[in-house]
Amino acid sequence: MQQLYCESCQRFLADRFVVGSCPTEGCYNDFARGDQCEKCGKLLNSTDLVDPKCKVCGVTPCVRDTDHLFLELPQLREKLEKYIDETSVAGSWSQNAIHITDSWLKEGLKPRCITRDLKWGVPVPHEKYKDKVFYVWFDAPIGYISITACYTPEWEKWWKNPENVELYQFMGKDNVPFHTVMFPSALLGTGENWTLMKTISVTEYLKYESGKFSKTRGIGVFGNDAKATNIPADVWRYYLLSNRPEASDAVFTWTDLQAKFNNELINNLGNFVNRVLSFIAKPEGAGYSSIIPDAPNADSHPLSQSLAETVGKLVEQYIDAMDKVKLKQGLKIAMAISSEGNAYLQESQFWKLYKQDAASCAIVMKTSAALVYLLACLLEPFMLSFSKDVLQQLNLCTKAQISFCDEKREIAKANRTWDLVPANHKIGKPVPLFKALDNDAVARFREVFAGSQAERNARVS
DSSP states (O other): OOEEETTTTEOOOOOOOOEEOOOSSTOOOOOOSSSTTTTTOOOOOOGEEEEEEEEETTTEEEEEEEEOOEOOOOHHHHHHHHHHHHHHHHHHHOOHHHHHHHHHHHTOOEEEOOSSSSSOOOSSSSSGGOOOOOHHHHHHHHHHHHHHHHHHHTTHHHTTTTTTTTTEEEEEEEGGHHHIIHHHHHHHHHHOOOEEEEEEEEEEEEETTTOOOBBTTTTTTOOOOOOHOOHHHHHHHHHHHHHHOOSSEEEHHHHHHHHHHIIIIIIIHHHHHHHHHHHHHHHHTTTTTTTTTOOOOGGGGGHHHHHHHHHHHHHHHHHHHHHTOHHHHHHHHHHHHHHHHHHHHHHTTTTHHHHHHHHHHHHHHHHHHHHHHHHHHTTTOOOEEEEEEEEHHHOGGGGGOOOSSSSTTTTGGGGGGGGGGGGGOOOOOOOOOOOOOHEEEEEEHHHHTTTTHHHHHHHHH
């Protein structure tokens, strides 16, 4: 094959060391890489680029002949298409994953180069190609298997057991073809009984303020940056998952993070949990001395029965969304249950019931405490620390959580919400779960993380 060679650097250029204009009609991206255009998503060969440049020295590279190994995708087409047709339906692939995969197939499968003229990487175990390494997107998915093999000698229980194991994968849309075409083809080509990916959940792009996240150019907020803000990890998890670009691009802004944090996590979720547990913790005469009251006739309490019916339906919707890997929708439904809890407290006017109708107040508070417990269970996949903290305040063991993912499918329990926690159980000490993010902090973060990494460094120096 022909490959770009930089005479100045005296080496063949790896895909990420060459940049040029995308040749795809209508794209016009001047910053396409040697293996893929981030703008249109088309997979490329470096020699396809228009006006390519070496990213190291800026010189225009020349074309040289070199010998490489290829994956013969055309010979695997029939097996691959059968796998995609069946699994995309059974695994409820996200629409963008289906669209990207279909467009790749319609273009026609071509032999794909799986080696590179580089020093860094996994060496090819063949005498003729000993000076070459495997192309990263051929090798990296195989790493999923080898990582498991490093963990346990029984790795085949996961990777060669398709009858009993389901493989889920999550990624951005630019990595789809490597996981729906390249990796399955490599496994199918062996003729062995591999566990192939069943469900793929693909996101669109998350943009930063008015631009685009770019690790290369240092634009945006990344792992170390997020940690440096001292904003709790659960807040980041909540914001990013509630803003997850599942169907279209989404935008990260500091003001939106602040709004979701203060209005949804504090005023909705945190307020409900603290309001319920703080009232139960009040001494006798004002509350229940930290003891969850008994509520023997809860199923005949109209307001509580209505809440239970609503919550039961929401839990069914939550499970359906999570089964289909619609994480954003699952989180939204869980937060809707918290909103129902706040409305339930307001409509019951429990602070009046405590003196006027003790039996009804006991029902309301036992039901509300159970709803707090339910929320800790439903939100665990999204906010692990929050879940642990709430269970600790409830003085309930984390191992005793309700299971919505095993064969029992304990959905029916949500229809009798008040039964989720035992009467006469002593709760722990309630404390506020979140601290508000003020305007000054938001303004500071926006200034600190503005511009590229180079511009930030220049400001510091």
